[in-house]
Amino acid sequence: MSRSRDVPTLVARAREGDPRSVARLISLVENGDPALPEVAAALAPYAGNAQVLGLTGSPGVGKSTTTNELVRALRKVGKRVGVLAVDPSSPFTGGAILGDRVRMQEHTTDPGVYIRSMSSRGQLGGLSAATPQAVRVLEGAGCEVILVETVGVGQAEVEIASLADTTLVLLAPGMGDAIQAVKAGVLEIADIFVINKSDRPGADATYRDIQGMLGLGERGPGEWRPQVVKATAVKAEGVEDVLAAVDKHRDWLSKTGNFAVRRERRAAVEVEAIALGTLRSRIGSLREGTALTTLAAAVAAGELDPYAAADELIKGL
């Protein structure tokens, strides 16, 4: 963004709910724009007001249908809603994921809903740095609930969990997901399990599997026992139960002080990701300059060892 004087205007308009300004700000985040620190400073006072829900699960469990129904239910009770669909695999925006968004078209004309796909293109520190900033933009724009949806692969779902107040893990019957969930360590990140497509055979077995696995872990008196909820999003069944479980979790978070703990942990992850991204880009600019080049020449000549060179490099940052 070339004219940084635009930032206060953009933030002011986003605060009024102007969707184009919101879109513009999230694009700045996604592209790792140099104006980001200014954007973050302008948004800081509005931080922490939205409830952030993470939604993850394997491909095919019905994530976008579920998101769509959750949005509908939240709109019914008058909440302003933001949706971030995070694609950890794509270096491009949208693409495959935008296809799914077609199912949410009914919400695109609703000024109370903001829907956006995001990739990690450009942003230093990847999605772990970009996603919290996008959440901040949506918070600033007055969203009361923000759904962050990502496909359950690799590191992305763990990052979503560290970002969310409440993490929902979607499963579907008969996909071997219950066992998969344990393997992937998803048990540790799920606050709520949603068994979607519960009208299919095997839903009860999946329900019992999950309950059984949850029963195995010991829990202290103040600890949260993950809820297991059956739903069939495509028929709009069970969505109220999911939201009831979310409310129950939020009450638990507040009552036990875990709300503040999670928010601070989230901020720590965010600050750390930004700091590492900044350091990486500073080192990158030393590469173009002379510092790293000179040090590397000394290392290549055997006059300096690489650890001593790295220390020198760090001193120069």
Place this chain on the structure above:
Amino acid sequence: MSRSRDVPTLVARAREGDPRSVARLISLVENGDPALPEVAAALAPYAGNAQVLGLTGSPGVGKSTTTNELVRALRKVGKRVGVLAVDPSSPFTGGAILGDRVRMQEHTTDPGVYIRSMSSRGQLGGLSAATPQAVRVLEGAGCEVILVETVGVGQAEVEIASLADTTLVLLAPGMGDAIQAVKAGVLEIADIFVINKSDRPGADATYRDIQGMLGLGERGPGEWRPQVVKATAVKAEGVEDVLAAVDKHRDWLSKTGNFAVRRERRAAVEVEAIALGTLRSRIGSLREGTALTTLAAAVAAGELDPYAAADELIKGL
């Protein structure tokens, strides 16, 4: 390593070619031992003496058989040889890759050959930081040629290329590898293409495919045109041709000044990886301390924006 006074002794013994000391030093590298800077300082004077060959290719093209035959041919002319088999996917040492090493058993009793499997376990900065250090250990131990072998998947082969003086990309006929190579951008890293299993049908077609693709790229007068060599390692055929191509490439590197350029670029990548690893671990220790915690609390409360907090964090490093 608890007693750092052992480092000078270990390095001195490795210099004399004691295989147990070499093994111990590479284990320190692999585990990211706190004594690493001391090890690197002790090895620095001996840096840059070995010729480093990178060897990559898809599973099944015959990497370990080829390595085995290259080792045999190099031993015949009296060279001391080191082999690093790098497994980018495994969090553990050895494992699957060690199975392949059985084919190299004939060399295990030869004091002029050192063979080692490596994983990225523990090392900050992953294999991009660990592999150059292991190369330094082998250089210190007097290896004149070091073969670094990795399976051609994802980022690892690019890292191997940035580490090697000469990069060999192995293909096999009829695997669609010629097309794959272009897709994966392997054309840019290969100094030499080895079409292994050349006794199989389709070897000539693969040869022509590669030559055709190389013909497409424009080359300036001082630029290297990748060599294409046919071999059948399992019958020890074509191995001399591969080594002749390696020698030709080394001559080109020296004559054009590219040798020094590659060595300095390698050192730059190495220093950068170590510096980022150090910074990441310093931030990690701030997480346990109070700095990051205090900053995160201010961010969570909306009193500070995350970019300002990240700047504070960096100042405290």
